[in-house]
Amino acid sequence: MALPRTAREVLSLRALNRATLARQMLLARRKLTAVQAVERLAGLQAQAPNPPYIGLWSRLEGFEREQLTEAMRRRRIVRMSTMRSTLHLMTAHDALAWRPLLEPVHQRGLLGNHKRALEGLDREAVVAAARALLGEKPHTSAELGQALGMRWKGCETASLAALIRNNLPLVHLPPAGSWNSHQSALLQPLGDWLGSVEAPRATQDDLLLRYLGAFGPATLADAGAWSGLTGWKAVAERLRPQLRVFVGEGGQELFDLPRAPRPDPDTPAPPRLVAEWDSLLLAHADRSRVLSEVHRARVFTVNGIVRGTVLLDGFVAGVWKIERAKNTATVVLEPFTRWSKADRLGVEEEALELLAFTSDGEGERHAVRGPLSPT
Known part of the structure; x- marks a missing residue:
């Protein structure tokens, strides 16, 4: 009950x-x-x-x-x-x-x-x-x-x-x-x-469990935003006895798998460069768990692009892109707030590793460019 x-x-x-x-x-x-x-x-x-x-x-x-x-x-x-x-x-x-x-x-x-x-x-x-x-x-x-x-x-x-x-x-x-x-x-x-590969057809119940495993805890509106499907209320009621149910700060009902990881809120989150169109930013109706509404327009552009983002302390703190010229590749950073020196160094290290990962030729010079305060 x-x-x-x-x-x-x-x-x-x-x-x-x-x-x-x-x-x-x-x-x-x-x-x-x-x-x-x-x-x-x-x-x-x-x-x-x-x-x-x-x-x-x-x-x-x-x-x-x-x-x-x-x-x-x-x-x-x-x-x-x-x-x-x-x-x-x-x-x-x-x-x-x-x-x-x-x-x-x-x-x-x-x-x-x-x-x-x-x-x-x-x-x-x-x-x-x-x-x-x-x-x-x-x-x-x-x-x-x-x-x-x-x-x-x-x-x-x-x-x-x-x-x-x-x-x-x-x-x-x-x-x-x-x-x-x-x-x-x-x-x-x-x-x-x-060819001969087979798989039993999933049910919407199956889909909710998989969604929560990848993106939970989440609301039913979040599940709809991720999948495009409707009818999640009936699914949640069927599965409620086997789910954990929490309440968000705004009073919203959050469903989750009982044994899914829920780290301490003070767990350190290292700097990360997240790809364009990453599902991290697309799998919830309410994206505030990673992206402040104040910054949304700088990530989701009017022409439908979802820009690559910089995570600091787990939240979107800027965007990034790679510019390539002859023999040179540069990660261009656009912070949304002023970054500390430690954060900047952490992001620069990730950016240089990303350039090494994306490089297609030997001898390419790598650099990182970006202001320390918003533009």
């Missing part, structure tokens, strides 16, 4: 921060394979090819880029649309288990601009035709749209391609999604790419 609200333990903002960083392997780098890490993190946001590599570098000891590239080549990790109908890197098992559950999210992706373009269309026939085309060989999204447009004349090819992307679980075949790979992805149905 649930305890009265007044009897529940209150979790401070710092307690939420440290718990989340512990789940996200940002309090200390871990000794895991790329596959183990992607599974534990419940996927990695992957709109662009390089951020997932940097995301693993910031979390794993001795991580090398080839480890992730090889895992994709060997079909142990796949790049495809999953949560929020957004590209993620997922383990093959999770992709098979989770993608059917996320079908409603992908159907909502056809609303808006595509809704009018697809009105009156026999969608099942279009999807069947696309499946036949993809059964012959992989195609890019543009190729699919153009081929279908030859049969369904007058339909916008971009909307036809969107219909297929949102109705079929399509893998972006390597080298798409690999380090510095920017060519258009060839697409193939997940089952065709993985």
